[in-house]
Amino acid sequence: MTTKYLLNEDQLPRYWYNILGELSTPPAPVLHPGTRQPVTPDDLAPLFPMALIEQEMSAQPEIAIPDEIRQSLVQWRPTPLFRAHRLERALGTRAHIYYKYEGVSPAGSHKPNTAVAQAYYNARAGVRRLATETGAGQWGSSLAYAGRLFGLEVTVYMVKVSYEQKPYRRSMMHAWGAEVFPSPTDRTNAGRGMLASDPTSPGSLGMAISEAVEDAATHADTNYALGSVLNHVCLHQTIIGLEAQEQMKLAGEYPDVVIGCHGGGSNFAGIALPFARDKLHGKEVRLLAAEPTSCPTLTKGTYAFDFGDAVGMTPIVKMHTLGHDFMPPGIHAGGLRYHGAAPLVSKLVHEGLVSAVAYPQLACFEAAITFARAEGILPAPESAHAIRAAIEEAEAADREGAARVILFNLSGHGHFxxxxxxxxxxxxxxxxxxxxxxxARSMAKLPQV
Amino acid sequence: MTTKYLLNEDQLPRYWYNILGELSTPPAPVLHPGTRQPVTPDDLAPLFPMALIEQEMSAQPEIAIPDEIRQSLVQWRPTPLFRAHRLERALGTRAHIYYKYEGVSPAGSHKPNTAVAQAYYNARAGVRRLATETGAGQWGSSLAYAGRLFGLEVTVYMVKVSYEQKPYRRSMMHAWGAEVFPSPTDRTNAGRGMLASDPTSPGSLGMAISEAVEDAATHADTNYALGSVLNHVCLHQTIIGLEAQEQMKLAGEYPDVVIGCHGGGSNFAGIALPFARDKLHGKEVRLLAAEPTSCPTLTKGTYAFDFGDAVGMTPIVKMHTLGHDFMPPGIHAGGLRYHGAAPLVSKLVHEGLVSAVAYPQLACFEAAITFARAEGILPAPESAHAIRAAIEEAEAADREGAARVILFNLSGHGHFxxxxxxxxxxxxxxxxxxxxxxxARSMAKLPQV
Incomplete structure (x- = not known):
């Protein structure tokens, strides 16, 4: 039996929730990598359109979603929310488990939620081309898709080792008309420098970010787009949690715990921040971020100022970090291999509003198979961390003899x-x-501010 | 802009449409491969549960869908129907193009529509295990998924060359708990015979069918399941067209032409047969099957009695065929590489109710890219044949200065x-x-009946 809670198109949220507008203390400033002084909107203008810069800094709790964006999102949104009856039965748990499924998007994950918004604002600002980086290709393909919708060219710097080993996401980007280069390339100073020192470099996400940022900064008609971490990215993803809140009402329950996997932080923020709003207003709900033990940014990292990229070209933000120089082990949940965390999520963890837990790779694959065999959906390895957390929550509740309502975000499918x-x-x-x-080595290299 | 026509769960069809019940002449008999006499339900009982045998031969135009099947199908059904505004703009056509999207199922195609029904009826009949064959893996993974829903074990004989070259679908079947063997195997007489004569045989769909049929016939607790061709398979797929009819009403239009790609015939039958019903009742609508020029069963084949498999073990049916001995060239639309065609579709073609057209591979990939860049969905190479036909219909209408409403079935995504x-x-x-x-060589080997 399947129990699916659907919303109709009219119920697609009309605003994003911006928790910046409701925090009791202001966020830490973002610092310029050169001057180490707070950045101004003008500092960011070579990279982002003003509408996104305003969203990055806005104190307005609700930001209207333009009609053009809503009309694009309805291709796959509102996404379904399921009661995981079959998983509950397989676990033999009394807990009620719900999951929001973001894998129904054209690119197969939550990423297009912000890709569409970013492409729209850039197109409206007269930008001709977007440059971005991608690791395994989830974000690059989402932006390739979104760029087509609004007539933007898309250039993707794809980490070379992924470009060579994972050609399928690259083909998907080509199918959507993007140009894709294996990074490091000879198209940028950053790439040429890297190639000069190591001609056989496999590349890294940090290097690809540097190339995409340089490409955008040095071409007047080109902007940069990032798929996670930033406030405006988390903002665009809140559509997930806003829908889930309405769907939980249809189910007649309210979650005791809301779970998302955590890499850069955007899918977790997407499902959790609207519930964090409830929590700020007195509601009892736990918000739980699930990350890999091999890259445990929230559970082992320090809350400190650090660079967003590996080589120190981006602004310096206050976040949970393992040090920008840290290269995580090669787990298959590539989307969770990031040294830092969204400043917004980091702040909520620091203030005790969000908690975090870390799981090893095999336990997550085991949970993924349990889920796939029960619910019939093959999850992305990233999303499997949220599944692992949901299963452990259910088992803990059963041990305590307590009822528990668990909601998690199934952020993407595992077809790739x-x-x-x-x-x-x-x-x-x-x-x-x-x-x-x-x-320890990378933490010794945190920037002095 | 996206225009999506959704139905709610209550609008999931409550019956399948069985065109057998409305044809003016009865279908040709199905002949026993040994006796060449019409098969009886008892002949088929070692392979199929009686409920499916009855559906195979039923003259009832509407067959109720059991609640348990509907409750499983709602995991992804009703599927969306889209107006292809962006494709229309890219083509610069006056035609209105709609597509029904079946790629939203857990396995990524229309195949689970019948896999779920077949698993349900087999489970209800007390069957413990299903044996089936698969080429590239679409059908095998769909049955693996459906078997889990109803507690059935699933054994898949996968064509060896695909097993080795396309491991991902195999992994998906494993994820859903099926056992998968590269065919020919040493598990059956058919397989052992093949291995004895050619130990390095890459296998073929016909051989894999022979192995799965033998497995089912020689194990009392095991039945056989087929993913296309048979009447009951086409029947289960009519849910596609029945939904599309309601969705076209929401759009306020009625199609001039209904298009599906054609291999074994089930996805085409699924979208077309409910409209064929309208046509039988006087409505003007063209039904167009799109097939590959390299395996042009409907456009070049003969309407004759032939075996369903390559080696002559299955019943003999009257259908359009290129000869059961014919091995189609290795196009990437693996799901369309079948020497025969559904007897139901063949009869409708023979009687002029359905027409067919064939396209070469490259023209279909070109159409797929045009579609992906406009509509944002990467189609399966099989479905690309329907897209090609839809584009050519639009261009023909424009040349004639005529308005045209085109509906096609996008039977699956291209993630694999x-x-x-x-x-x-x-x-x-x-x-x-x-x-x-x-x-010509294979046609010389048609069975004498």
Whole structure:
């Protein structure tokens, strides 16, 4: 039996929720990487259109979603919310488990929620082209899709090792008309510098960010787009939680705990921030971010000022970080391999509004298979961290003899991750210990502010 | 702008449409491969549960869908119907183009519509295990998914060359708990015989069918399941067209032409048969099947009695066929590589109720890219044949200065076909000429009845 809670198109949210407008203390300033002084909107103008810069800094709790964006999002939104009856039965739990499913988007994850918004605002500002980076390709393909909707060219700097080893996401970007380059390239100073020092470099996300930022900064008709971390990205993702709130009303329940996996922070923020609003207004609800033990930014990182990229070209933000120089082990949940965390989520963790938990890779794949066999949807390895947390919440409630209503965000499907599942079934996947020494080394390189 | 026509769960059809009940002449008998006499329900009982055998032969125009099946289908149904505004703009056409999108199912195509129904009826009949064959894996993964829903074990004989070259669908079947063997195997007499004569055989769909049928016939607790061709499979797929009829009413239009791609015939039958009912009752509508020029069963085949499999173990049916011995060239639309066609569709073609058209591979990939860049959905190479036909219909209408309403079935997404897109972008795909001599040779081997 399937119980699905659907909203109709008219119920697609008309605003995004901006928690910046309701926090009791202001966020830490964002610092210029050169001057180490707070950045101004003008500092960001070479990279982003003013509408997004305003959203990045806005204190307005509700920001209207333009009609053009809503009319694009309805291609797949509102997304369904399911009661996981079959998973509950497989676990033998008394807990009620719900999941919001973002894998129904054209790119297969939550990423297009912000890609569409960013493409719209850039197109409206007269931008001709967007430059971005991508690791495994989830974000790059989402932006390639969104760029088509609004007539923007899209240039993607794809980490070279992924470009070579994971050609399918690259083909998807080509299908949507984007140009994709293996980073480091010889198209930017950052890339040429890297190639000069290591011609066989496999690339890294930090390097690809540097190339995309340089491309945007040095071309007047080109802006930069980022798929996570920033306030405006988290803002656009709140449409997930806003829908889920209405759907939980249809189900006649309110969650005791809201769970999302956590890498840069945008899908977690998307499902959690609207419930954080309830919490700020006195409602009792736990917000739980699930991250990998091999890259435990929230559970082991320090709340400090650090660079967003690996080489220190981006603004300096206050966030939970393992140090910008930290290179996470090669787990298959590539979307969770980021040294930092969204400043917004970091602040909420710091203030005790959000808690975090970390899981090793194999436990997450095991949870993913349990889920796939019960619910019939193959999850992305990233989303499997949220599933693991949901299962452990259910088991804990049963041990305590308590009822519990659990809501998690199934942020994407695993259609492009079957190589990882293949390796898991073949017994070739391993767990990585927390890389304590590497983190200690990178933490010694935090910028002085 | 996206215009999406959604139905709510209550509008999920309550019956399947069985055109057998409304044809003016009865279908040709199905013949036993040994006796060449019409098969009886008892002949089929070792393979199928009686409920499906009854559906295979029923003369009742509407067959109620059991609640348990509807409750499973609502996981992804009713599926959306879109007006292809952006494609229309890209083509500069006056025609109105609509598409029904079946890629939203857990397996990514229309196949689960019948997999769920077949698993349900088998489980209700006390069957413990289902055996089936699969080529690239679409059908096998759909049955693996459906088997889980109803507690059935699933054994899949996967064509060996696909098993080795396309591991991802295999991993998906594993994720859903099915056992998958590269065919030919040493588990059946058919497989052992094949291996004895050619130990390095890459396998074929016909061989895999023989193995699955033998597995089912020789195990009392095991039945066989087929993903296309048969009447009851086409029946279960009519839910597509029944939904589309309601959605076209919401759009306020009625199609001039209804299009589906055609391999075994089930997705085409699914969208077209409910409209064929309208046509039988006097409505003017064209029904157009789009197939590959390299395997042009409907456009070049003969309407004759032939075996369903390659080696002559299955019943003999009257259908359009290129000869059961015919091995189609290796196009990437693997789901359309079948020597025969559904007897139901064949009869409608023979009687002039359905027409057919064939397209070469490259023209279909070109149409797929046009569609993906306009509509944001990457289609399966099979579905691309329907897109090609829809585009040519629009262009023809414009040339004639006529208005035209076009509806096609987008039967699946292309997430598992990115290797083919990769090859297309790299200029490595080729068109195959119609293999006239091979067909002549295989047509000489039609069974004498």
């Amino acid at each position: 991750d079957l190589g990882a599942y293949d390796a898991y079934f073949a017994g070739k996947l391993e767990d990585f210990a927390y890389p304590e020494e590497a983190v | 076909d990115l290797g083919a897109y990769d090859a297309y972008f790299a200029g490595k795909l080729e068109d195959f000429a119609y293999p006239e001599e091979a067909v």
